[in-house]
Amino acid sequence: MLMSTGQEALWLAHRLAPESSAYNVVLAVRLRDRVDTVVLQQALTALVGRHELLRSRFPSTDEGPVRLLAGPENVRLDVREVPNTGEEMLFRLAQRAGEEPFRISESGAFRAVLLRRDIADAVLVTATHHLVSDATSQWLLVRDLFAEYGARTEYGPPVTPAAITPWNEQVRAERDFIASPRGQRAAAYWQGVCAGLKAAVLPIDRPRPPQHTLGGATHEMELDRATAERLRQTAADRGVTPFTWLLGTFQSALHRSGAGDGFLIGCPATTRFTPGTREAVGYYVNALPVAGRFTPASTLLDAVESAQQQLRTGMAYARYPVERLDSGTCGPLFRISCTLVAADRLPVAGLYEGPVCLGGLRAELCDVPQQEGQLDLTVEVLQGAHGFRAVLRYNTDLFDAATIERFGVTWRRLLGASLGNPGTRVADVVLVAQDDLDFLLALGSGAA
Structure with a gap:
């Protein structure tokens, strides 16, 4: 599997400072309704199956970094019970969940953490290393995740995935362009x-x-x-x-x-x-x-x-x-x-301004x-x-x-x-x- 020029630069930045969270891209959402974690895991598996970089890992070889694909079922929702947590501490826990370093060689560059304070009060933290995501991507993955969740809980229509260019083709197009007039x-x-x-x-x-x-x-x-x-x-x-x-x-x-x-x-x-x-x-x-x-x-x-x-x-x-x-x-x-x-103009309309409905759940931005x-x-x-x-x-x-x-x-x-x-x-x-x-x-x- 191929890596772009930008990804190789970010891989090197991670290699030089593997414990740093400077390149972690995070989107945290406060959920005010009961979350079915079994369904959320199913939605997560469908999401990761669609977007291959979310199930990629990036080990080093003698020739340099490489990208390897794992099965979508390998990406698991991390549910953390945090009862009796105050508002300030819940925010800090969401920030820390986003800041945790990635082991991109072993486990990849994406995680989803559900901090569950109560049966109808939780924060979903989605975090990626920048080498698999950007600002738009983070909102796309949250949009797609809740679309899959809503489709499985009858709060949304069946999902018809858009056609996506495989990442190898994107990298080959970049290399062809660099070599062209x-x-x-x-x-x-x-x-x-x-x-x-x-x-x-x-x-x-x-x-x-x-x-x-x-x-x-x-x-x-x-x-x-x-x-x-x-x-x-x-x-x-x-x-x-x-x-x-x-x-x-x-x-x-x-x-x-x-x-x-x-x-x-x-x-x-x-x-x-x-x-x-x-x-x-x-x-x-x-x-x-x-x-x-x-x-x-x-x-x-x-x-x-x-x-x-x-x-x-x-x-x-x-x-x-x-x-x-x-x-x-x-x-x-x-x-x-x-x-x-x-x-x-971000893919999840209205989330910056205030509460919205995502997959049948009341949601608002937790801006960590x-x-x-x-x-x-x-x-x-x-x-x-x-x-x-x-x-x-x-x-x-x-x-x-x-x-x-x-x-x-x-x-x-x-x-x-x-x-x-x-x-x-x-x-x-x-x-x-x-x-x-x-x-x-x-x-x-x-x-x-």
């Missing part, structure tokens, strides 16, 4: 984007360890409804997407926070380009290098329009796995990434922290029906929480300035509140 043009394009630039780096609070570490934490920031509406309207008026507006101001915040005048960040993008991949669970992601270039005359609108143009053009070359590029530097291609998750510490900083912009939320996951071996919070304030100020006057020069945006500025100036003059 189109693949060579894509490689040349990405080499041009990256030429002369290094990975964006924010000033760190502690010396960087000799080896990459994966300790992490999360800081969240949410736009109020008025700002979210201004963002949508201003972006539409300028013919760009809200995400690229946020991306351009994010790059501006990196520039103003000490990342320099020219740098690269990564923007993970989907590679679900064919009908046979759109309903499949797998690692369908390639990172797009996005350059940030600033001069004293650069405006916030310049940054936004550059981000829009780069993403629009870059999607034409998104099939090419940039892990294959020779970055020309001694370090990684990216240390910071920014991506969009359109929560209002996850995927912390993969890079220096990874930013996930969640776009919902009513607004935007940014999840900033950072490496705690490099940054204090206050540093990331301060960066979030800088980003928010630059975003606000861009919505008020997009033509404002990035260098001219005041990053300190007027009261704080007056206080600092008074300190300098001795008048305080």
Whole structure:
């Protein structure tokens, strides 16, 4: 069985830090009705039989990593009884169930854990290693699992599985593309984007360890409804997407926070380009290098329009796995990434906003922290029906929480300035509140 370029990179990351949960992708769902665990196991077996990566394991050989398939019956639902557990402890147990390391060589990269507090109160935690899943996949597998459950409990119609491209065919298509003239043009394009630039780096609070570490934490920031509406309207008026507006101001915040005048960040993008991949669970992601270039005359609108143009053009070359590029530097291609998750278009509609019915069960999202510490900083912009939320996951071996919070304030100020006057020069945006500025100036003059 074959592995893609991205999977091989993630396999190596696991090999270097097998106890880390940084690459665990988790979706936990609180269930408020009685769960029939026998039926849930049947649904799980059907799910795993349909999506082959969920029953794959990844041992090492003399020639490198390989992928081996197990029977779907080998993936068992792990039922853990947790009676008399408080709300906070139940949340922590769900987080821990998602964080447990995978033994990808022996038992694969997927698990389902049911934490049962009461006969009609439980949390189902589905966790995968990133090498078999992505954000969309995690929601697809939950959707399919409960569809199978509902069909067996007469709360849903019989399941008609969509046609899915076998993973070996997906990998062969990637390899054929890399070797083709189109693949060579894509490689040349990405080499041009990256030429002369290094990975964006924010000033760190502690010396960087000799080896990459994966300790992490999360800081969240949410736009109020008025700002979210201004963002949508201003972006539409300028013919760009809200995400690229946020991306351009994010790059501006990196520039103003000490990342320099020219740098690269990564923007993970989907590679679900064919009908046979759109309903499949797998690692369908390639990172797009996005350059940030600033001069004293650069405006916030310049940054936004550059981000829009780069993403629009870059999607034409998104099939090419940039892990294959020779970055020309001694370090990684990216240390910071920014991506969009359109929560209002995910396969389980409404789960982000509130309770829904899944397979006849009342369900709501149990939003546990996850995927912390993969890079220096990874930013996930969640776009919902009513607004935007940014999840900033950072490496705690490099940054204090206050540093990331301060960066979030800088980003928010630059975003606000861009919505008020997009033509404002990035260098001219005041990053300190007027009261704080007056206080600092008074300190300098001795008048305080």
